Amino acid sequence: MLPSIKILAIFIFTLTLSASVSVSGQDVAPPTYAPTYAQSIERIAPMDLSSVEPRLATVLRNYYRGTFTDEDTWSAVESIRFDGTLHLPQGVLRFTAFKKKPDFCRVVIHARGGEVAMGYDGSDAWQLNTLEPAAQPSAMAPAEALNFIRDATTGGHLLYSGIPGKHIQLHGIITTQSGQRLYDLGVTLPDGQSLRSQLHMTTFAEVRQITTNHVSGEQEITTHEDFREIEGIRLPFISTLTVNGEQIHQSRIQRVQINQGVMPWMFTRPSGAEIGEGGRPRSQPSESAMEAEALLSPSSNSAPQNQLLSPVPGDIWNTDSLFNATPAETSTFPEKFNLSP
Secondary structure, eight states: OOSSOOOOHHHHHHHHHOSOOOOOOOOOOOOOOSSOHHHHTTTSOTTOOTTSOHHHHHHHHHHHHHHHSSHHHHHTOOEEEEEEEEEETTEEEEEEEEEETTTEEEEEEEETTEEEEEEEOSSOEEEEETTSTTOOOEEOOHHHHHHHHHTOSSSOTTSOTTSTTOEEEEEEEEEOTTSOEEEEEEEEOTTSOEEEEEEETTTOOEEEEEEEOTTTOOEEEEEEEEEEEETTEEEEEEEEEEETTEEEEEEEEEEEEESSOOOGGGGSOOOGGGBOGGGOBOOOOSHHHHHHHHHHSOOTTSSOOOOTTOOOSSOSSOSSOGGGSOSSOGGGSGGGOOOOO
């Protein structure tokens, strides 16, 4: 999807509530790109549409214009930090997420008594649950790694249409129950995974993404709304995940920071020596370590300290279904769109 973070709700919830990090899944090996994702895009412009059929090229061109403004604006983005809250029926958890081009990703869930961290550095997908006694970082289960690596790219899978083995198709136009008309795009990745991206016909915002969860085998629908422009990049500040029509969670972004000193080493799996007793990171006297701790700590102006499974008064979901909500006002980006090929 676009540069927002897709929180892996089922995996996170399992880690947060249990003393065990084990997540049973299908026996599927994590995807391996030959070449790697970074190598595969090295000589490809992210918005090059020379190999795409004209009608799809028109849709993608307007999506790029509405989401990234232009190639110069997008090329200036190196990393994005997200701070927000994850709303589950049982309570609310704070999270901090980092993405760095091309496909580095780290998500930290702040729970009472510890943290759950997940990361990918372009080759290694790992996890660390400090809620466990004597916690140690470990590789993600293969099926969960498939999910995490697929969602790790910065900018999403509608960029780089020219990657060998990747295919983007325009399946047509669909109408939602609320009457919204959306362009329905299918994306097949070089490793064979597929996903659907559905774009609003007027704003060209990606209002829905449909993927397969490789742990459960179920189809997940992520619906985006409350789009805002940050330094020329359009981002959804509310994302809701549903499975079989049931709302699983909602993530609400409170702050986005672009190019705020996110470094590649932050995405590498910590060594066991860096984890102290009780699963807490050992204190480091160096200045760089203190800077890292500041980056990974909740900001002073973020949401109040959450209680793990704390009761939330009232309905934690929106009053109206997100499928009936307008994802973005038509007048927000009118000058950016051109329906001519």
